[in-house]
Structures are given as structure tokens and as C-alpha cells.
Amino acid sequence: MTYDALIPVIRRLALEAGDKIMEIYEADDFDVKVKSDSSPVTEADEAADALISAGLRAAFPGILLVTEEQAASHSEKGDTFLIVDPLDGTKEFINRRGDFTVNIALVENGTPTRGVVYAPARGRMFYTQADGRSVEETGAFDKDTPGVLTEISVSKPDNSALFVVASKSHRDQATEEYINKYQTKDSKSAGSSLKFCLVATGEADVYPRVGRTMEWDTAAGHAVLAGAGGRVVRFDDHSPLLYGKEGYANPFFIAYAPGVELKEA
Template sequence: MTYEELVPVIRRLAIEAGNKIMEIYNSDDFDVKVKSDDSPVTAADEAADALISAGLRAAFPDMMLVTEEQSASHKERGDTFLIVDPLDGTKEFIHRRGDFTVNIALVEKGVPTRGVVYAPAKERMFFTLADGSSVEETGAFDPETAGATSPIRVASSDNAALMVVASKSHRDQATDDYINKYSVKDMKSAGSSLKFCLVATGEADLYPRVGRTMEWDTAAGHAVLSGAGGKVVRFDDHSPLVYGKEGYANPFFIAYAPGVELKEA
């Protein structure tokens, strides 16, 4: 598998999954079930997962695949694999808030190197090109025909006036306490992996996450942010956030533009 082969496939599958998700999102009603970890799952999660998984396995049969909705895949271990969250931000989806995304990424030697984040209700899509740089695509999002793309780049941050983005559904006192260590010009809230993309485009400087996430929640956004010049580090010691951990659970982390002077936890 080459990057030139990978990028068109993950872009196409993200759009096709987004179309399927929006069919259900725009329907009069949809069922919500509860998984064993008490998190919600809908028909949209399951339909998107089936579509993406089938497409990736057909295109790259020899590549290890980890996906949120297939618990058997969570037992596989390796440092190079494809990882999928077919619908990140299920709570946003259920409440029809629009801040949900399709996420597909390639992790190599513990590092997310290529990925796509598609927010179909927001009509925004971000992905890495074969050369590793990140772009935002605009247009009709045709799965077969690439639209117009523009390069994205992190902001040149002013540490006296930072723009901070935080979770819409998981905001807590610990997050606020950490944000208060900085000189903040303004705050914005967003759901799902869109927060990584807002840092990647320069719409925000800093995204701290003091709460539970899984690798499938973060890998695609991490790849997009890296391709735009940003960084993702552990909250505790500011070492790089690595992937392929047992159980695929993340520690707390900080995503940021490199001009931000990070504060200690």
C-alpha cells in the first residue's frame, strides 16, 4: 500500500459513510442503543462502520484494521494499522447538533501519518495528501471526483491572546482549571475530532483534553493536525502521544500550534 493508493480510498469511503449517516440523521427517527461501556450507538454508527470496513478490507486486505464498532479488532496489536471511528460524536448526532465526524487514519510505528476527518452536517472535510500535508476540501463532496482543496496551516500563536477550543459534551472543571493557566482571547466549543481540525486551520491555538478518549477518536484528527504543522502531546509530561497502546485508550493530551507556550499540568 502506498500513500497515493490510500488517500483516494479513505477520502471516498469517508464521503460514502457521511452520505449514509446523513440519510439516517435526516430521517424522522432513529433507534439509539447502549453499548457495554454505556456509550450510545445508532444505526448510523453501524451502517458507516460496515461500509468503511468492507471498503478498507477490499482495498488493503493485508493491513491490520481497528474499528470502534468491532470489539474483536480491539484485541489485535501492532504498531502499523488502519483505525476507524465511523461516527465520532454520537451524542452530537443524537441531539442533532451537527458536530459529528467520520474518521479514518493510518498509524505507522505508533504515529498517525495519514487521515481524513469528514463532518457531513457541517459540510467540512479535512485530509492529508500523499505527501503528508493537510488540506480542506470544499464543494459537493463527490466520492468519485475530488473537489477543490486548499492547504491548511496552524496559526502563528500570540500567547497573550490565545484562541482555545474545548469539548462540547465533555467540558469539566479540570479542563477549565487548565485553560485558566493561559491568556485566552476567546473560547469556542466543538464536538468530536473537529477540535483538532480547528487547530489545524488556525481557527484555534490550543485544545486540551482532560478526559477519556480512545485512539480511534483521535488518530485521524491527529494526522490532519500534524500535516498542518501542529502537535499532540501527553498532558502529564508533554511527550508525543503514541498509538497502538494496549486497549487503545489514550491518556489526557494537548493538541496545539507549536507557537503556544505550554503550561505544566
């Protein structure tokens, strides 16, 4: 598998999954179930997962696939793997708030190297190109022909007036206490992996996550941010956030534009 082969496939699958998700989102009602970890799952999660998984397995049969909605994949391990969250931000979807995304990423030797984040209700799509640089695409989102591609880059932060973005559904007291360690000019909440993309485009300077996430929640956004010059580090010791961990669970982390003076946990 080459990056040149990978990017058109994951871009197209993200768009196709987005169409399926929006078809269900715009319906009068949809089914919501509760998984064993007490998190919600909808028919949109399952339909998007089936579409993306079939597409990736057909295109790249030799690559390990880890996906949120297939529990059997969570016990598999490999140095190189594709990782998918077919609908990141299920609570945003259920509450019809729009901040949900399709996430598809490639991880190599512990690092997300390529990825796509598509927010169908927001009409925004971000991905890494084959050369590793990240872009935002605008236009009609044709499945086969990319629209206008704008290379994105992180901000040059002013530590006396930072813009912080945090989780919309999980913004708790611990998060507020950490944010208050910075001098901020503004703060906003956003759902799903869009928070990584807001840092990647320079719309925010730092995104701290003091709460539970899984690797499929973060890998695609991490890849997009890295391709825009950003970084993602562990909350506790500021070492790089790595992937392929046991159970695919993340520690707390901070995503940021270089130049942000990170505060201690």
C-alpha cells in the same frame, strides 16, 4: 499499500459513510442503544462502520483494521494499522447538534501518518494528501474527483491572547481550570475530532483534552493536525502522544500550534 493508493480510498469511504449517516440523521427517528461501556451507539454508527470496514478490507486486505464498533479488533496489535471511528461525536448526532465526524486514519510505528476527517452535517472535510500535507476540500464532494483543495496551516499563536477550543459534550471543571492557566482572547466548544481540525486551520490555537478518549477518536484528527504543522502531546509530561497502546486508550493530551507556551498539568 502506498499513500497514493490509500488517500483516494479513505476519502471516498468517508464521503460514502457521511451520506449514510445523514440519511439516518435526517429521518424522523433512529435507534439508539447503549454499549457495555455505557456509551451510546446508533444505527448510523453501525451502518457507517459496515460500509467503511468492507471498503478498507477489500482495498487493503493485508493491513490490520481497528474500528470502534468491532470489539474483537481492540485486542489485535500491529506496528501498522488502519483505525476507524465511523461516527465520532455520537452524542452530537443524537442531540442533532451537527458536530460529528467520520474518522479514518493510518498509524505507522505509533504515529498517525495519514487521515481523513469528514463532518457531513457541517459540509467540511479535511485530510492529508499522499505527501503528508493537510488540506481542506470544498466543492460538491464528488466521490471520485476532489474539489477545490486548500492547504491548511496552524496559527502563529500570540500567547497573550490565545483561542482555545474544548469538548462540547465533556467540558468539565478540570478542563476549565486548565484553560484558565492561559491568557485567552476567546474560547469555544466543539464536538468530535473537529477540534483538531480547528487547530489545524488556525481557527484555534490549542485544544486540551482532560478526559477519556480512545485512539479511534483522535488518530485521524491527529494526522490532519500534524500535516498542518501542529503537535499532539501527553498532558502529563508533554511527550508525543503515541498509538497502538494496550486497549487503544489515550491518556489526557494537548493538541496545539507550535509557539503555544504549554502550561503544566
